[in-house]
Amino acid sequence: MYGKIVGMAAVKKTVNIDAKLLKDAKAACGATTYTETIRQGLQALVRNAAYERLQAFLGSEPNAQDVPRRREKPARKRRVA
DSSP: OOSOOOSOOOOOOOOOOOHHHHHHHHHHHTOSSHHHHHHHHHHHHHHHHHHHHHHTTTTSOTTOOOOOOOOOOOOOOOOOO
C-alpha cells in the first residue's frame, strides 16, 4: 500500500454515564443506538461552542457599514425555433 490515510479513526473509550440520562438523550435525539446518541450529543456540543465564539463578535465593530450588494439580472431565456 502506498500513501497515507489521513483522518481520525474511531476511538474506543470507557465512560460512566447515568443510565437514565443516556436513555432520555437517546429518546430526545431519535437515535437508534447509544453510540449514535453520544455522537450526536458531541456534535451538538461542538456546534454550540462554535456558535458562542461567533456570537462573541456581535457588535465588536461599532463603526461597520453595510456592504452594498447588487443582484445580477437573470439570463434571458433563448427561444428554440
